[in-house]
Amino acid sequence: MTNQEIRDFLQNAIDENHVMLFMKGTPDAPRCGFSMRTSAALNAMGVQYAAMDILPDPRIREELSALSGWPTIPQLFIDKKLIGGCDIVLEMYESGELAQALGVEQPEEEPRAPEASAPQSGPVGLENRLS
Amino acid sequence: MPTPEELKTRIESALPGSTASVEDLTGGGDHFRAEVIxxxxxxxxxxxxxxxxxxxxxxxxGGPIHALSIKTSTPGGTR
Structure with missing residues (x-):
């Protein structure tokens, strides 16, 4: 696969999926705490989202960052627009802006970002929704 | 290897008038958290x-700085 093909593939994923998360690992097996917290926030929202693991080929990350102008992983796109990485997604989760951006109701439990170390109050639906 | 002090200085000189506090999250010199006003x-x-x-x-x-967690705000308040 050429770099251009990778970039086209990434652009296509962004264009075709209402909610697209690029992460290290997968939602059910995240390989980085930042990716884990970001996908956990989406899981808490109960929305369908596509997730792509950027780790299999280092060029995926290079091309993605060139495309988005954002240097780090994870990266969340909603409606083809870069929303941000872990910090922004969690801030938006806590403020209710994430629910707004996703067009869903804020979950009823205390709107606090899921922490890696904090015990989960219930099972988090970690399902790889990449078809 | 970058130090929190170095990052702080670079942020504050790139954004005149800003205040930055930077911590090394892991002690390994590659995962940082920066709060910038x-x-x-x-x-x-x-x-x-x-x-x-x-x-x-x-x-x-993404290179020597593996992760840089950022929190930004303005002197007037968070946004």
Whole structure:
């Protein structure tokens, strides 16, 4: 696969999926705490989202960052627009802006970002929704 | 290996008048957390604010700086 093909593939994923998360690992097996917290926030929202693991080929990350102008992983796109990485997604989760951006109701439990170390109050639906 | 002090100095000189506090999250010199207060953020979206800070370090983020967690605010309040 050429770099251009990778970039086209990434652009296509962004264009075709209402909610697209690029992460290290997968939602059910995240390989980085930042990716884990970001996908956990989406899981808490109960929305369908596509997730792509950027780790299999280092060029995926290079091309993605060139495309988005954002240097780090994870990266969340909603409606083809870069929303941000872990910090922004969690801030938006806590403020209710994430629910707004996703067009869903804020979950009823205390709107606090899921922490890696904090015990989960219930099972988090970690399902790889990449078809 | 970058130090928190070095990152702080670079942020504050790139954004005159800003205040930055930087901590090394792991002690390993590659995962950092920066809280930056600057009036340059006024009127920018959160993503633009973060990009402004990332822009100071260019390719170093993702390179020697594996992770840079950012929190931005303006002197007037958080946004």
């Amino acid at each position: 600057s009036d340059r953020f006024e009127g920018l979206s959160r993503i633009e604010q973060h990009q402004l800070v990332y822009g100071i370090f260019g390719d170093e983020v």
